[in-house]
Structure formats: structure tokens, C-alpha cells
Ligand SMILES: Nc1ncnc2c1ncn2[C@@H]1O[C@H](COP(=O)(O)OP(=O)(O)O)[C@@H](O)[C@H]1O
């Protein structure tokens with residue numbers, strides 16, 4: 001008789017959702033599945049030149065069904081019968097307008113194709129003006145509501161997005177009873193929620209991105225939002241006061257979803273949280289260790305014991321009691337673009353390849369398609385191979401990593417990327433290396449800020465796609481940070497973290513720490529800094545810092 005219990009972890013990333021079935025006694029990953037969002041992949045509802053990125057709720061619904069059915073089909077009936085919990089993490093702040101029943105407007109008649117009725121993805125920066133207005137109001141209000149969010153509110157966050165969409169689209173504003181984060185909606189959906197006022201909201205999402213704090217009595221009051229714009233009048237009453245950490249259960253799977261997914265009905269679904277926070281739990285984060293989730297963007301997570309005396313850390317994405325491990329302070333920072341910078345460069349190089357091969361009459365359509373696929377799949381590995389041979393700082397190309405603005409330190413989404421120091425000898429690999437170096441220098445700015453603000457960093461851990469895919473990026477990161485970087489063994493550390501919360505919420509483990517000890521991923525590799533590279537990068541980093549100041553002054557003058 002098998003007494004082992006299993007949980008499912010779901011990780012909704014920017015491009016895809018991943019699901020795992022995990023043994024709660026050992027952390028063994030029994031099955032894994034990935035689903036790429038169909039509409040998103042087609043580029044629907046987005047306009048990158050306007051930093052507008054929307055995701056249709058059906059992309060997520062289809063993803064839940066595809067991945068869970070797939071993992072369930074990969075294990076025995078005995079395992080399925082012993083699945084007791086589900087944990088969910090998502091990107092954020094990724095909010096959507098909903099009706100009273102908590103249904104995203106894009107799922108209602110008349111709104112199906114309206115991007116304003118869809119989830120506003122974390123990297124959507126259409127609310128820059130609104131973020132500026134929030135910051136200006138906080139600066140003159142008697143309480144600075146941004147103080148637990150690094151002191152600067154970002155266009156990536158909840159209120160900037162709500163205000164922007166409410167102003168831009170009267171039909172959505174009028175139909176929106178409330179707004180919900182992606183990480184709150186999925187557990188609500190799976191447990192059959194039908195009253196948005198009963199939705200259990202994530203402490204992590206609310207504290208880092210929605211200006212929620214216990215000492216404020218919840219969200220800022222209605223008069224604050226009315227002063228911002230009367231269009232927000234009354235909304236806080238339809239949002240929430242209470243928040244929950246992810247060790248708490250939202251409820252059990254609804255009958256409908258249990259049947260749809262082929263799971264038992266008594267499966268507990270944990271309160272959701274953001275991907276990077278659950279990722280840190282997936283690798284058993286220790287206090288004062290920096291966990292870097294390196295993917296499309298980076299998210300940098302540190303936990304510390306709760307301080308007796310409050311110390312506000314400036315310029316980060318906030319400090320929240322219980323956003324990572326219940327009972328500890330979770331601090332978040334990050335870069336708005338990381339792998340996305342390499343993806344942009346890849347697209348730049350891919351364009352002539354696609355055009356030239358696509359336009360030739362010399363080969364058949366099948367061969368063309370194969371050639372294009374092979375060429376595109378090899379761009380980043382080939383560039384990395386060649387860039388690794390370039391000496392550090394010898395030929396002068398120097399870039400800034402602000403292609404999607406600067407998330408931290410000191411959020412400023414008006415900023416833009418730069419490639420400088422080009423001459424006629426600048427090759428593709430040299431420029432690529434400069435982009436990689438810039439992304440690592442941006443990471444060093446974050447680590448430096450934690451240290452300047454009195455948060456010691458005693459170790460660095462990496463998870464996320466790039467920690468597995470790129471030796472070049474990881475070695476440069478170790479050299480620039482002048483610190484060894486431990487890489488987690490799990491390919492899906494965020495989903496693993498989610499499964500850990502599923503196990504705590506289902507009562508399999510007494511608390512998050514015990515569950516982490518049993519289930520978290522070990523490390524498989526360490527990148528050690530190379531002494532001469534560390535020295536060489538100190539010089540280039542000074543140049544990068546000077547270029548940051550010059551460009552920020554230049555852009556902000558306009
Ligand atoms: N060989 C590579 N070298 C560097 N970056 C890569 C490589 N292959 C993929 N990437 C980057 O990895 C990023 C995706 O990271 P991943 O963690 O898988 O996804 P997500 O951020 O959605 O969770 C993309 O931005 C892509 O540019």
C-alpha cells in the first residue's frame with residue numbers, strides 16, 4: 001500500500017505554463033509537461049512598440065487542461081489517487097478586470113477580442129504616465145504608500161495598469177466590478193469560486209505590487225484613489241482587505257475541474273503567489289542568499305528574519321512579510337528584460353535569414369522550412385560560442401540593459417536600451433557579448449543596492465531557463481558579481497516551489513520550512529568567478545555605470 005502523497009506544482013511563465021507531479025516525501029519529479037500559450041505565440045493582442053502585452057484567459061485555461069492532463073497520463077493510477085494538493089505561481093503584476101463572479105471580462109460576450117478585457121502582462125508598460133501620477137500623489141500624501149515597495153511605484157504594477165485601462169476603455173471600466181491578479185484567479189477558478197469578494201488574495205502579489213500593507217489597514221483608502229482619478233471611486237471596497245500566504249488552502253478542487261482534469265475532488269489548492277517567490281522556495285532559500293530567477297526577465301529574491309526595527313530598502317520591488325516563506329520578510333528586485341534582450345537580438349539576426357531563405361526559388365518549401373528552423377534554433381548557441389572567445393572589454397562595445405526599462409534599482413520604465421562603442425570592426429558576437437555583459441552589470445547594480453541598504457548577500461543561487469541554457473551568461477554573471485553561483489538541479493524550480501506550497505496547504509508537511517527540507521531541489525553545478533575576469537570586469541563596470549548616468553540624464557531631459 002502506497003502511503004506517499006503527491007502534489008502538483010503549476011508555473012505560469014511569460015510564454016508557457018509548466019506542470020509537475022512531485023513526491024511530497026522526496027521531492028522526486030514524477031512527471032512534467034509544458035504548454036505554450038497559443039494566442040500569445042501568434043503575437044495576438046500585443047504591440048511591442050507600445051510596450052503593450054496582453055494575454056487571453058483562454059490561453060491559461062487551455063494550459064491548465066493540457067499540462068495537468070498530460071502529467072496525469074504519465075503516472076500510475078495509484079499516484080493519481082494520492083494527489084492531495086496543487087500550488088500555483090504566475091508572473092506578476094498581471095491583473096485582469098473581472099465581473100462580480102470573478103470572471104475575466106474577455107470570457108464574457110462582447111469582450112472576447114478586447115485586449116483591455118484581458119490579463120495585462122507584467123511586462124506591459126502602457127501605464128507609465130499613471131505610475132508617474134501615483135508616485136507624485138504618494139510624495140505629497142500624509143502616508144507614502146510606496147514605502148514598502150521600494151519608494152517608487154512602477155508601470156509594471158497593479159494600480160498603474162488598472163488606472164491606465166480604466167481611462168483608456170470606458171466599456172471595460174464600466175463592466176469591471178473588480179480586478180484580480182493572475183495568481184489569484186487560477187486557484188479561484190480551480191476551486192469553483194463564483195463571488196470575487198470571497199477570493200483569497202495573495203499576500204505576495206498584494207504586498208509587492210498593490211500597495212497593500214497591514215499597517216495601512218490593507219489597501220490605501222478610497223480618498224487616495226479618488227484624488228488620483230475619480231474613475232477609481234469605490235473600487236477598493238470591491239477589492240480586498242485581507243491577504244493570505246501560500247501555506248493556506250483556498251479550498252478543494254471543484255467537481256467540474258476534478259472531472260475535467262482527471263483528479264480526485266479532495267485536492268486542496270493553495271493560495272497563489274508570483275513565480276520567483278515560489279522558485280526561491282523550490283531551492284530551499286536561506287536567509288541572506290540571493291535567488292536569481294533568470295529567464296525572460298530576472299527576479300531577485302532575498303529573505304530575512306522579520307526585523308524588530310523596521311528598515312525600508314530603497315529602490316527595490318518591495319519587502320513583504322510572508323511573500324516568500326510565511327513568517328519571514330521577502331524582498332524582491334529584478335530586471336525588466338534579461339533573456340528578452342537576447343531574444344530581441346536573435347530576432348534582429350533572424351529577420352534577414354527568414355527573408356532570404358523564404359524568398360528563394362532554389363529549394364522546396366519543405367527544405368526552406370527546415371533550413372529556417374535549424375538556423376533560428378542555432379542563433380543563440382552559435383553567438384554564445386563565438387562571443388565566449390572575445391576578450392573582455394578589448395574592442396569597446398558597451399551596452400545598457402534597459403530595453404524594457406529599468407525595474408530596479410529605482411524603477412524607471414521610461415529608460416531605453418543602448419549599444420555604444422561600435423566601430424567598423426564590431427561583429428555580431430562582439431555586440432552579443434556586450435549585451436550579455438550589460439545584462440550582468442544590471443544584475444550587479446541590484447546586488448550592490450541590497451548590500452548598500454544593509455542586506456548582506458552571503459550566497460547566490462540561480463534558477464530559470466538561462467541558468468540551464470547558457471554557460472556564457474552564467475560565467476559572466478559569476479565574474480561580474482565576483483561570487484560563486486549555485487545552479488539548481490530542477491529544470492522547473494518555480495513549479496517545484498508551487499508543489500511545496502500545495503503540500504503544506506494540504507497538510508502533508510507541518511510548515512513551509514519542513515516541506516522545503518523534504519522536497520526542494522538540490523544543486524547540480526557551481527559557476528566560480530575567474531580572478532582575472534573579475535578584475536577586468538571591474539573596469540568595464542565603471543564605464544557601464546558612467547554610461548547609465550549619461551543616458552538616464554539624456555532620456556529624462558526629453
Ligand atoms: N542559448 C541561450 N542563451 C541565452 N539565452 C537563451 C538561450 N536560449 C534561450 N534563452 C533565453 O531564455 C529566455 C526564456 O527563459 P525561460 O526561463 O525558459 O522562460 P520564462 O522567462 O518564460 O520563464 C528567453 O528570453 C530566451 O531569449
Ligand SMILES: O=C(CO)[C@H](O)[C@H](O)COP(=O)(O)O
Pocket residue numbers: 013014015090091092093122274275276293295296297298299332334464
Ligand atoms: O516580476 C515578476 C514577479 O514579481 C514577473 O513575474 C517576472 O519577472 C516574469 O517572470 P519570467 O521572466 O520568468 O517570465
